Amino acid sequence: MSETRRKVLEVLDGKCLTPPPIWLMRQAGRYLPEYRETRLKAGSFLDLCYTPDLAVEVTLQPIRRYAFDAAILFSDILVIPDALHRNVRFEEGHGPKMDPIDADGIARLSAVGVSGHLRPVIETVSRLRRELPTETTLLGFCGAPWTVATYMIAGHGTPDQAPARLFAYRHPKEFDDLLAFLADISADYLVEQIDAGADAVQIFDSWAGVLGEEEFARFAAEPVRRMIASVRARRPSAKVIAFAKGAGLLLKDYRHSTGADAIGLDWSVPLSFAAELQKDGPVQGNLDPMRVVAGGAALESGIDRILDVLGNGPLIFNLGHGITPQADPANVTALVSRVRGRR
Ligand code: CP3
Secondary structure, three states: OOOOOOOHHHHHHOOOOOOOOOOOOOOOOOOOOHHHHHHHHHOOOOHHHOOOHHHHHHHHHHHHHHHOOOEEEOOOOOOHHEEEEEOOOOOOEEEEEEOOOOHHHHHHHOOHHHHHHHHHHHHHHHHHHHOOOOEEEEEEEEEOOHHHHHHHHOOOOOOHHHHHHEEEEEHHHHHHHHHHHHHHHHHHHHHHHHHHHOOOEEEEOOOOHHHOHHHHHHHHHHHHHHHHHHHHHHHHOOOOEEEEEOHHHHHHHHHHHHOOOOEOOOOOOOOOHHHHHHHHEEEEEEEEHHHHOOHHHHHHHHHHHHHHHHHHOOOOEEEOOOOOOOOHHHHHHHHHHHHOOOO
């Protein structure tokens, strides 16, 4: 037990650990000089995701530096549309782009070839499980159907996902088909990650916050429930973290309505509300990534508040969203030692 103790998994089982385990969303990324160096060798960003040697290397970089309690597979949520022939590309300074899909395109979607396309990512997962320290939890992930659909419909990032919201009102049947299709192929993808060695998986619904109450239930929570049910039908002990960024009060029933083991919280979730949610099950979060950029007292007081309010319940310490490129790696060292230094 003691040697293979994976703390993140213990918290997902409802245990309360002091200090809490810690990992950071986007912990492998441009704030690390060694990531930028590997990134240059890769050619395109997707080449980096599909080259197991390099993807393993960048996944391990933050583990070597900070000994985080979890490593997250290095990939991207947009490998799913890429596997669906949407011609995904990442242009420097412009964010992701792809060929936008319409109602006819949705009718033509096929799962044939998706698993083969994603084979290198699964290979990365198997190699990671072999190379990581035994005590490090390996997290797989994918995007939630709603968030992936927003990029597929618009063909690029937007500030408010107006194109996908509009499409959903105009073409409700096709939009439901798209979400169900994405839920099913994403569930298959998560099962493959689990079989290759992922200890738990996180579902990223980064754009949940632009939805109204009814739409959140239909477009965000329901497809995630469908995915988790599909994964658990095949792998009953699968552990799942569901992160619906910006969902606010709608998080109240999210753990129950989706069947997730734990829910991720962004920094706009008040800690008093987070404590209520934590009575029901484990939570993950929720430091503002800008506190890591600011460092010093802003970083320290943000960490202390979270530990004061959530530290006595099941907590996985994390940021409320991904770490940003301008964060100083030394501030991450300070963050990890402050979280671990407290009793
Ligand atoms: O967390 C990790 O360290 C694992 C890797 C990971 C990446 N993307 C690597 C990445 C994960 C878990 C993601 C998830 C992801 N990707 C999400 C959900 C979480 C979130 O941040 O909201 C979303 C919406 C995407 C789509 C995406 N990928 C966008 C919008 C961008 C461009 C913005 C940016 O930060 O550059 C990406 C690119 C991307 N994904 C980078 C990394 C390290 C930067 C690309 C580069 O290195 O050039």
